[in-house]
Amino acid sequence: MSQHFLLSAASRTLFLRSIYKVGEDAAYQTFCKMRWTETDGEAVCQCCGFDEAYKITSRRKFKCKTCHQQFSLTSGTIFASRKMDFVDLLAAICIIVNASKGVFMVQLSRNLDCQYKAAFVLAHKLREAMAMEVHTGEVLEGHVEIDGAYFGGHIRPGNAKASHGLLQAQPWP
Template sequence: MSQHFLLSKAARSLSIARVARLSDEEAHDAFRLIRWTATEGEPVCPRCQCGATYKYETRKLWKCKACTHQFSVTSGTIFASRKMPIRDILLAIAIFVNGAKGHSALQLSRDLDCQYKTAFVLAHKIREALADEMADETVSGEVEVDGAYFGGYAKPANWKENRLDRRLAENQTGKRRVVVIMRERGGRTLPFVFKAESQSIHTIAERVEKGRVIHADEAAHWDVLHTRYLTKRINHQESYSDGEACTNMAESFFSRLRRAEIGTHHHISGRHLGAYASEMAWREDHRRVSNGEQYLMATNAALIHPVSRQWKGYWQRGNIRV
Protein backbone atom coordinates (compact mmCIF):
# COMPACT_ATOMS: atom_id res chain seq x y z
CA MET A 1 0.00 0.00 0.00
CA SER A 2 1.38 3.38 -0.89
CA GLN A 3 2.10 5.79 1.89
CA HIS A 4 -0.43 8.50 2.69
CA PHE A 5 0.77 11.92 1.57
CA LEU A 6 0.56 13.42 5.05
CA LEU A 7 2.86 10.71 6.41
CA SER A 8 5.49 11.26 3.71
CA LYS A 9 8.59 13.36 4.21
CA ALA A 10 7.50 15.63 1.35
CA ALA A 11 4.52 16.77 3.43
CA ARG A 12 6.81 18.11 6.15
CA SER A 13 9.00 20.84 4.75
CA LEU A 14 8.52 23.36 7.54
CA SER A 15 10.08 23.25 10.97
CA ILE A 16 8.60 25.52 13.62
CA ALA A 17 11.85 25.18 15.57
CA ARG A 18 13.74 26.62 12.59
CA VAL A 19 11.36 29.58 12.29
CA ALA A 20 11.64 30.22 16.05
CA ARG A 21 15.43 30.32 15.78
CA LEU A 22 15.47 33.03 13.08
CA SER A 23 17.28 36.22 14.11
CA ASP A 24 15.48 39.55 13.62
CA GLU A 25 17.65 40.16 10.57
CA GLU A 26 16.86 36.76 9.03
CA ALA A 27 13.13 37.12 9.70
CA HIS A 28 13.16 40.55 8.08
CA ASP A 29 15.00 39.17 5.03
CA ALA A 30 12.51 36.28 4.77
CA PHE A 31 9.60 38.73 4.78
CA ARG A 32 11.32 40.96 2.21
CA LEU A 33 11.95 38.05 -0.16
CA ILE A 34 8.37 36.79 0.09
CA ARG A 35 6.83 40.24 -0.35
CA TRP A 36 9.00 41.41 -3.23
CA THR A 37 9.61 38.12 -5.05
CA ALA A 38 9.58 39.71 -8.51
CA THR A 39 12.50 42.00 -7.63
CA GLU A 40 14.29 39.30 -5.61
CA GLY A 41 13.68 41.10 -2.34
CA GLU A 42 14.51 44.62 -3.54
CA PRO A 43 11.93 47.00 -2.02
CA VAL A 44 9.22 48.53 -4.19
CA CYS A 45 7.31 51.64 -3.03
CA PRO A 46 3.79 50.52 -2.02
CA ARG A 47 2.41 53.94 -2.98
CA CYS A 48 3.82 54.52 -6.49
CA GLN A 49 5.40 51.12 -7.31
CA CYS A 50 8.78 52.80 -7.90
CA GLY A 51 11.82 50.54 -7.36
CA ALA A 52 14.34 53.30 -6.59
CA THR A 53 14.71 53.86 -2.86
CA TYR A 54 17.00 55.24 -0.16
CA LYS A 55 17.66 52.91 2.73
CA TYR A 56 17.76 53.88 6.41
CA GLU A 57 20.28 51.33 7.65
CA THR A 58 19.43 51.61 11.35
CA ARG A 59 15.63 51.58 11.24
CA LYS A 60 14.82 49.01 8.55
CA LEU A 61 12.94 51.64 6.58
CA TRP A 62 13.09 52.78 2.97
CA LYS A 63 12.24 56.09 1.36
CA CYS A 64 10.95 56.24 -2.19
CA LYS A 65 13.09 58.38 -4.51
CA ALA A 66 10.07 59.28 -6.64
CA CYS A 67 7.35 60.15 -4.11
CA THR A 68 9.42 60.38 -0.85
CA HIS A 69 7.06 57.94 0.86
CA GLN A 70 8.70 56.18 3.83
CA PHE A 71 7.83 52.53 4.23
CA SER A 72 8.80 49.35 6.00
CA VAL A 73 8.52 45.74 4.87
CA THR A 74 4.98 45.54 6.27
CA SER A 75 3.68 48.99 5.19
CA GLY A 76 0.50 48.76 3.14
CA THR A 77 0.03 45.08 4.00
CA ILE A 78 -2.27 43.32 6.45
CA PHE A 79 0.52 43.50 9.06
CA ALA A 80 0.88 47.31 8.85
CA SER A 81 1.27 49.11 12.22
CA ARG A 82 2.45 45.90 13.81
CA LYS A 83 4.04 45.94 17.23
CA MET A 84 4.97 42.29 17.17
CA PRO A 85 8.46 41.31 15.92
CA ILE A 86 8.45 39.92 12.38
CA ARG A 87 9.82 36.59 13.60
CA ASP A 88 6.78 36.15 15.84
CA ILE A 89 4.44 36.89 12.92
CA LEU A 90 6.23 34.23 10.84
CA LEU A 91 5.99 31.87 13.79
CA ALA A 92 2.25 32.58 14.10
CA ILE A 93 1.75 31.74 10.40
CA ALA A 94 3.80 28.55 10.74
CA ILE A 95 1.76 27.42 13.75
CA PHE A 96 -1.50 28.46 12.04
CA VAL A 97 -0.93 26.42 8.86
CA ASN A 98 0.00 23.31 10.88
CA GLY A 99 -3.42 23.20 12.58
CA ALA A 100 -5.50 20.83 10.44
CA LYS A 101 -8.62 21.70 12.45
CA GLY A 102 -7.59 25.33 12.92
CA HIS A 103 -5.73 26.87 15.83
CA SER A 104 -7.47 28.72 18.65
CA ALA A 105 -6.51 32.27 19.60
CA LEU A 106 -6.01 31.21 23.20
CA GLN A 107 -3.54 28.54 22.19
CA LEU A 108 -1.75 30.96 19.85
CA SER A 109 -1.44 33.51 22.66
CA ARG A 110 0.23 30.83 24.79
CA ASP A 111 2.51 29.74 21.92
CA LEU A 112 3.69 33.29 21.28
CA ASP A 113 3.40 34.61 24.85
CA CYS A 114 1.26 37.52 23.70
CA GLN A 115 -2.13 38.84 24.79
CA TYR A 116 -5.24 36.90 23.78
CA LYS A 117 -6.54 39.96 21.93
CA THR A 118 -3.33 40.21 19.89
CA ALA A 119 -3.49 36.54 18.93
CA PHE A 120 -7.21 36.79 18.08
CA VAL A 121 -6.68 39.67 15.65
CA LEU A 122 -3.51 38.16 14.19
CA ALA A 123 -5.27 34.86 13.41
CA HIS A 124 -8.20 36.73 11.85
CA LYS A 125 -5.83 38.78 9.69
CA ILE A 126 -4.32 35.55 8.38
CA ARG A 127 -7.86 34.21 7.71
CA GLU A 128 -8.80 37.38 5.86
CA ALA A 129 -5.72 37.13 3.64
CA LEU A 130 -6.42 33.46 2.86
CA ALA A 131 -10.07 34.21 2.04
CA ASP A 132 -8.93 36.74 -0.56
CA GLU A 133 -7.64 33.90 -2.68
CA MET A 134 -11.23 32.83 -3.43
CA ALA A 135 -12.88 36.27 -3.45
CA ASP A 136 -13.79 36.37 -7.15
CA GLU A 137 -13.42 32.68 -7.93
CA THR A 138 -16.00 30.67 -9.81
CA VAL A 139 -16.23 26.90 -10.01
CA SER A 140 -17.01 24.64 -12.97
CA GLY A 141 -16.87 20.97 -13.94
CA GLU A 142 -18.69 18.79 -11.41
CA VAL A 143 -19.76 20.85 -8.42
CA GLU A 144 -21.17 19.59 -5.12
CA VAL A 145 -23.55 21.94 -3.31
CA ASP A 146 -24.66 21.47 0.27
CA GLY A 147 -25.35 23.38 3.48
CA ALA A 148 -24.80 22.84 7.23
CA TYR A 149 -25.97 24.88 10.20
CA PHE A 150 -23.66 26.36 12.84
CA GLY A 151 -23.98 28.49 15.98
CA GLY A 152 -27.00 29.84 17.84
CA TYR A 153 -26.89 27.15 20.50
CA ALA A 154 -29.85 27.30 22.89
CA LYS A 155 -28.90 25.64 26.15
CA PRO A 156 -31.55 23.27 27.52
CA ALA A 157 -32.86 24.12 30.97
CA ASN A 158 -31.67 22.05 33.89
CA TRP A 159 -35.11 20.85 34.98
CA LYS A 160 -37.19 18.89 32.51
CA GLU A 161 -40.35 20.89 33.24
CA ASN A 162 -38.54 24.13 32.29
CA ARG A 163 -37.28 22.83 28.95
CA LEU A 164 -38.60 24.33 25.71
CA ASP A 165 -38.95 22.71 22.33
CA ARG A 166 -35.76 23.97 20.71
CA ARG A 167 -36.96 22.96 17.25
CA LEU A 168 -39.52 25.79 17.25
CA ALA A 169 -38.44 29.12 15.78
CA GLU A 170 -39.68 31.13 18.80
CA ASN A 171 -37.41 29.15 21.12
CA GLN A 172 -34.27 29.62 19.00
CA THR A 173 -31.72 32.39 19.43
CA GLY A 174 -31.96 33.70 15.85
CA LYS A 175 -28.17 33.45 15.60
CA ARG A 176 -28.05 30.14 13.80
CA ARG A 177 -26.52 30.41 10.33
CA VAL A 178 -25.99 28.05 7.45
CA VAL A 179 -22.73 27.63 5.55
CA VAL A 180 -23.45 26.72 1.93
CA ILE A 181 -20.57 25.20 0.05
CA MET A 182 -19.88 24.94 -3.67
CA ARG A 183 -17.11 22.42 -4.12
CA GLU A 184 -15.65 21.61 -7.50
CA ARG A 185 -14.32 18.06 -7.70
CA GLY A 186 -10.55 18.42 -8.03
CA GLY A 187 -10.93 22.21 -7.80
CA ARG A 188 -11.83 25.02 -5.44
CA THR A 189 -14.15 25.11 -2.43
CA LEU A 190 -16.26 28.25 -2.05
CA PRO A 191 -18.18 28.76 1.22
CA PHE A 192 -20.88 31.39 1.90
CA VAL A 193 -22.99 32.15 4.98
CA PHE A 194 -26.79 32.65 4.92
CA LYS A 195 -29.70 32.61 7.33
CA ALA A 196 -31.33 29.77 5.42
CA GLU A 197 -30.06 27.35 2.80
CA SER A 198 -32.70 28.48 0.28
CA GLN A 199 -31.22 32.02 0.24
CA SER A 200 -28.08 30.74 -1.47
CA ILE A 201 -29.59 30.18 -4.94
CA HIS A 202 -28.60 33.61 -6.27
CA THR A 203 -24.98 33.21 -5.09
CA ILE A 204 -24.79 29.72 -6.60
CA ALA A 205 -25.90 31.18 -9.94
CA GLU A 206 -23.10 33.76 -9.69
CA ARG A 207 -20.35 31.35 -8.68
CA VAL A 208 -21.10 28.15 -10.59
CA GLU A 209 -20.76 28.50 -14.35
CA LYS A 210 -24.00 27.93 -16.24
CA GLY A 211 -24.61 24.51 -17.79
CA ARG A 212 -22.26 22.68 -15.41
CA VAL A 213 -23.09 19.59 -13.37
CA ILE A 214 -24.33 20.16 -9.82
CA HIS A 215 -24.70 17.44 -7.22
CA ALA A 216 -27.16 18.24 -4.44
CA ASP A 217 -29.29 16.46 -1.87
CA GLU A 218 -33.07 15.98 -1.86
CA ALA A 219 -33.98 19.35 -0.22
CA ALA A 220 -36.81 20.99 -2.17
CA HIS A 221 -35.16 24.42 -2.53
CA TRP A 222 -32.50 22.91 -4.81
CA ASP A 223 -35.21 22.09 -7.41
CA VAL A 224 -34.72 25.46 -9.13
CA LEU A 225 -31.09 24.53 -9.91
CA HIS A 226 -32.41 22.15 -12.61
CA THR A 227 -33.30 25.14 -14.82
CA ARG A 228 -29.71 26.33 -15.02
CA TYR A 229 -27.58 23.23 -14.43
CA LEU A 230 -27.48 19.54 -15.13
CA THR A 231 -28.47 18.68 -11.57
CA LYS A 232 -27.97 15.25 -10.04
CA ARG A 233 -29.78 14.58 -6.78
CA ILE A 234 -28.97 12.13 -4.04
CA ASN A 235 -31.56 11.17 -1.47
CA HIS A 236 -29.70 10.96 1.83
CA GLN A 237 -32.58 9.04 3.39
CA GLU A 238 -31.62 6.14 1.13
CA SER A 239 -27.87 6.40 0.49
CA TYR A 240 -24.91 8.79 0.38
CA SER A 241 -23.89 7.78 -3.11
CA ASP A 242 -25.87 5.94 -5.78
CA GLY A 243 -23.03 5.84 -8.31
CA GLU A 244 -24.48 8.88 -10.10
CA ALA A 245 -24.85 11.63 -7.53
CA CYS A 246 -23.07 12.26 -4.25
CA THR A 247 -22.09 15.21 -2.07
CA ASN A 248 -19.37 13.50 -0.07
CA MET A 249 -16.70 16.09 -0.97
CA ALA A 250 -18.96 18.78 0.45
CA GLU A 251 -19.45 16.62 3.54
CA SER A 252 -15.66 16.35 3.98
CA PHE A 253 -15.48 20.13 4.14
CA PHE A 254 -18.28 20.26 6.73
CA SER A 255 -16.56 17.56 8.74
CA ARG A 256 -13.44 19.73 8.97
CA LEU A 257 -15.43 22.84 9.86
CA ARG A 258 -17.45 20.92 12.47
CA ARG A 259 -14.26 19.52 14.02
CA ALA A 260 -12.83 23.05 14.15
CA GLU A 261 -15.99 24.24 15.89
CA ILE A 262 -16.21 21.41 18.41
CA GLY A 263 -12.57 20.51 18.90
CA THR A 264 -10.67 23.76 18.50
CA HIS A 265 -12.78 26.89 18.96
CA HIS A 266 -15.64 25.35 21.03
CA HIS A 267 -17.88 28.14 19.75
CA ILE A 268 -17.96 29.98 16.45
CA SER A 269 -20.02 33.16 16.50
CA GLY A 270 -22.25 34.03 13.56
CA ARG A 271 -20.35 37.13 12.54
CA HIS A 272 -17.05 35.27 12.24
CA LEU A 273 -18.50 32.08 10.76
CA GLY A 274 -17.64 33.16 7.20
CA ALA A 275 -13.99 33.68 8.20
CA TYR A 276 -13.69 30.21 9.75
CA ALA A 277 -15.49 28.63 6.79
CA SER A 278 -13.04 30.28 4.36
CA GLU A 279 -10.10 29.12 6.46
CA MET A 280 -11.34 25.53 6.38
CA ALA A 281 -11.99 25.76 2.62
CA TRP A 282 -8.38 26.88 2.19
CA ARG A 283 -7.17 23.98 4.32
CA GLU A 284 -9.28 21.50 2.32
CA ASP A 285 -8.07 22.82 -1.02
CA HIS A 286 -4.40 22.74 0.01
CA ARG A 287 -4.46 19.58 2.10
CA ARG A 288 -2.10 17.83 -0.32
CA VAL A 289 0.45 20.67 -0.27
CA SER A 290 3.46 20.45 2.06
CA ASN A 291 3.29 22.58 5.20
CA GLY A 292 6.34 24.55 4.02
CA GLU A 293 4.50 25.55 0.86
CA GLN A 294 1.35 26.36 2.86
CA TYR A 295 3.48 28.62 5.05
CA LEU A 296 4.89 30.45 2.03
CA MET A 297 1.42 30.73 0.43
CA ALA A 298 -0.12 32.12 3.63
CA THR A 299 2.73 34.58 4.21
CA ASN A 300 2.57 35.71 0.59
CA ALA A 301 -1.22 36.09 0.79
CA ALA A 302 -0.82 38.27 3.90
CA LEU A 303 1.88 40.42 2.32
CA ILE A 304 -0.03 41.12 -0.88
CA HIS A 305 -3.23 41.81 1.08
CA PRO A 306 -3.83 45.50 1.79
CA VAL A 307 -4.37 46.94 5.27
CA SER A 308 -7.37 45.22 6.85
CA ARG A 309 -10.38 47.50 7.25
CA GLN A 310 -11.99 45.05 9.63
CA TRP A 311 -9.04 44.06 11.80
CA LYS A 312 -6.68 47.05 11.92
CA GLY A 313 -7.22 48.78 15.27
CA TYR A 314 -10.02 46.31 16.08
CA TRP A 315 -9.71 46.68 19.87
CA GLN A 316 -9.14 50.45 19.66
CA ARG A 317 -12.55 50.87 18.05
CA GLY A 318 -14.32 49.69 21.17
CA ASN A 319 -14.85 46.05 20.27
CA ILE A 320 -14.92 44.45 23.67
CA ARG A 321 -16.54 41.18 22.69
CA VAL A 322 -14.93 38.61 20.48
Protein backbone atom coordinates in the same frame (compact mmCIF):
# COMPACT_ATOMS: atom_id res chain seq x y z
CA MET B 1 -0.29 0.13 0.26
CA SER B 2 1.24 3.61 0.37
CA GLN B 3 0.79 5.91 3.30
CA HIS B 4 -1.25 9.09 3.25
CA PHE B 5 0.55 12.17 1.89
CA LEU B 6 0.17 14.10 5.14
CA LEU B 7 2.04 11.35 6.97
CA SER B 8 4.98 11.39 4.55
CA ALA B 9 8.18 13.41 4.88
CA ALA B 10 7.30 15.42 1.75
CA SER B 11 4.42 17.12 3.56
CA ARG B 12 6.63 18.32 6.41
CA THR B 13 8.38 21.36 4.95
CA LEU B 14 7.65 24.14 7.47
CA PHE B 15 9.08 23.83 10.96
CA LEU B 16 8.58 26.13 13.92
CA ARG B 17 12.05 25.27 15.23
CA SER B 18 13.72 26.38 11.99
CA ILE B 19 11.90 29.73 12.06
CA TYR B 20 13.17 30.59 15.52
CA LYS B 21 16.62 29.17 14.79
CA VAL B 22 17.34 31.54 11.89
CA GLY B 23 16.37 34.65 13.86
CA GLU B 24 14.80 38.05 13.33
CA ASP B 25 16.96 39.28 10.44
CA ALA B 26 16.29 36.17 8.35
CA ALA B 27 12.56 36.47 9.10
CA TYR B 28 12.68 40.11 7.94
CA GLN B 29 14.40 39.07 4.70
CA THR B 30 11.79 36.33 4.21
CA PHE B 31 9.01 38.91 4.49
CA CYS B 32 10.88 41.18 2.03
CA LYS B 33 11.11 38.37 -0.51
CA MET B 34 7.44 37.48 -0.03
CA ARG B 35 6.32 41.13 -0.35
CA TRP B 36 8.45 42.09 -3.34
CA THR B 37 8.83 38.87 -5.32
CA GLU B 38 9.38 40.64 -8.66
CA THR B 39 12.51 42.43 -7.42
CA ASP B 40 13.80 39.55 -5.26
CA GLY B 41 13.15 41.36 -1.99
CA GLU B 42 14.24 44.86 -3.04
CA ALA B 43 11.79 47.54 -1.93
CA VAL B 44 9.20 48.95 -4.32
CA CYS B 45 7.42 52.20 -3.46
CA GLN B 46 3.72 51.65 -2.87
CA CYS B 47 2.87 55.21 -3.94
CA CYS B 48 4.59 55.54 -7.32
CA GLY B 49 5.78 51.98 -7.99
CA PHE B 50 9.44 52.98 -8.42
CA ASP B 51 11.79 50.15 -7.49
CA GLU B 52 14.71 52.16 -6.12
CA ALA B 53 14.63 53.32 -2.53
CA TYR B 54 17.05 54.39 0.17
CA LYS B 55 17.27 52.12 3.20
CA ILE B 56 16.80 53.75 6.58
CA THR B 57 18.44 50.99 8.57
CA SER B 58 17.91 52.51 12.02
CA ARG B 59 14.13 52.17 11.70
CA ARG B 60 13.84 49.47 9.00
CA LYS B 61 12.13 51.87 6.65
CA PHE B 62 12.65 52.91 3.06
CA LYS B 63 12.51 56.26 1.28
CA CYS B 64 11.58 56.39 -2.38
CA LYS B 65 14.12 58.13 -4.63
CA THR B 66 11.45 59.74 -6.83
CA CYS B 67 8.46 60.70 -4.64
CA HIS B 68 10.44 60.83 -1.34
CA GLN B 69 7.70 58.96 0.56
CA GLN B 70 8.78 56.86 3.50
CA PHE B 71 7.35 53.36 3.77
CA SER B 72 8.07 50.16 5.60
CA LEU B 73 7.92 46.51 4.71
CA THR B 74 4.47 46.16 6.24
CA SER B 75 2.94 49.38 4.83
CA GLY B 76 -0.33 48.60 3.09
CA THR B 77 -0.45 44.97 4.25
CA ILE B 78 -2.38 43.12 6.95
CA PHE B 79 0.63 43.59 9.24
CA ALA B 80 0.67 47.40 8.84
CA SER B 81 0.14 48.25 12.51
CA ARG B 82 2.10 45.33 13.91
CA LYS B 83 4.03 45.38 17.14
CA MET B 84 5.22 41.78 17.05
CA ASP B 85 8.62 40.77 15.75
CA PHE B 86 8.83 39.32 12.26
CA VAL B 87 9.98 35.98 13.63
CA ASP B 88 6.84 35.80 15.79
CA LEU B 89 4.65 36.66 12.80
CA LEU B 90 6.27 33.86 10.80
CA ALA B 91 5.82 31.53 13.77
CA ALA B 92 2.11 32.42 13.94
CA ILE B 93 1.74 31.66 10.23
CA CYS B 94 3.54 28.36 10.76
CA ILE B 95 1.36 27.38 13.72
CA ILE B 96 -1.90 28.23 11.95
CA VAL B 97 -0.94 26.61 8.65
CA ASN B 98 0.45 23.43 10.23
CA ALA B 99 -2.53 22.86 12.54
CA SER B 100 -4.60 20.05 11.09
CA LYS B 101 -7.74 20.89 13.09
CA GLY B 102 -7.29 24.60 13.70
CA VAL B 103 -5.80 26.42 16.66
CA PHE B 104 -7.53 27.91 19.65
CA MET B 105 -6.56 31.53 20.18
CA VAL B 106 -5.67 30.82 23.81
CA GLN B 107 -3.18 28.22 22.60
CA LEU B 108 -1.77 30.59 19.98
CA SER B 109 -1.34 33.32 22.59
CA ARG B 110 0.50 30.86 24.84
CA ASN B 111 2.74 29.66 22.02
CA LEU B 112 3.64 33.21 20.95
CA ASP B 113 3.77 34.60 24.51
CA CYS B 114 1.35 37.42 23.71
CA GLN B 115 -2.04 38.61 24.87
CA TYR B 116 -5.18 36.75 23.82
CA LYS B 117 -6.50 39.77 21.93
CA ALA B 118 -3.27 40.09 19.93
CA ALA B 119 -3.44 36.40 18.93
CA PHE B 120 -7.14 36.76 18.08
CA VAL B 121 -6.61 39.78 15.83
CA LEU B 122 -3.55 38.23 14.17
CA ALA B 123 -5.36 34.97 13.43
CA HIS B 124 -8.32 36.84 11.94
CA LYS B 125 -6.01 38.93 9.77
CA LEU B 126 -4.34 35.74 8.50
CA ARG B 127 -7.71 34.13 7.82
CA GLU B 128 -8.84 37.24 5.95
CA ALA B 129 -5.68 37.14 3.84
CA MET B 130 -6.28 33.46 3.05
CA ALA B 131 -9.87 34.22 2.11
CA MET B 132 -8.73 36.96 -0.28
CA GLU B 133 -6.33 34.50 -1.94
CA VAL B 134 -9.18 32.07 -2.61
CA HIS B 135 -10.94 34.57 -4.88
CA THR B 136 -8.00 35.29 -7.20
CA GLY B 137 -9.12 32.73 -9.79
CA GLU B 138 -5.73 31.04 -9.93
CA VAL B 139 -5.81 27.43 -11.10
CA LEU B 140 -3.83 24.99 -8.97
CA GLU B 141 -1.57 22.42 -10.59
CA GLY B 142 0.12 19.24 -9.45
CA HIS B 143 -0.78 17.28 -6.33
CA VAL B 144 -3.40 19.33 -4.44
CA GLU B 145 -4.85 18.35 -1.04
CA ILE B 146 -8.07 20.07 -0.01
CA ASP B 147 -9.34 20.06 3.54
CA GLY B 148 -12.69 21.09 4.95
CA ALA B 149 -11.95 24.71 5.84
CA TYR B 150 -14.44 27.48 5.16
CA PHE B 151 -13.27 31.04 4.52
CA GLY B 152 -15.64 33.84 3.67
CA GLY B 153 -19.12 32.54 2.94
CA HIS B 154 -22.39 34.10 4.04
CA ILE B 155 -22.34 37.84 4.59
CA ARG B 156 -24.72 38.96 7.28
CA PRO B 157 -27.22 41.62 6.21
CA GLY B 158 -26.78 45.14 7.52
CA ASN B 159 -28.50 46.21 10.69
CA ALA B 160 -31.39 48.32 9.37
CA LYS B 161 -32.66 51.06 11.64
CA ALA B 162 -36.27 50.27 10.70
CA SER B 163 -36.04 46.86 12.34
CA HIS B 164 -35.17 48.30 15.75
CA GLY B 165 -38.77 49.03 16.77
CA LEU B 166 -40.63 47.13 19.40
CA LEU B 167 -42.99 44.35 18.47
CA GLN B 168 -46.32 45.64 17.37
CA ALA B 169 -49.17 44.92 19.75
CA GLN B 170 -51.81 42.70 18.19
CA PRO B 171 -55.47 43.57 18.88
CA TRP B 172 -57.11 41.28 21.40
CA PRO B 173 -59.85 39.10 19.83
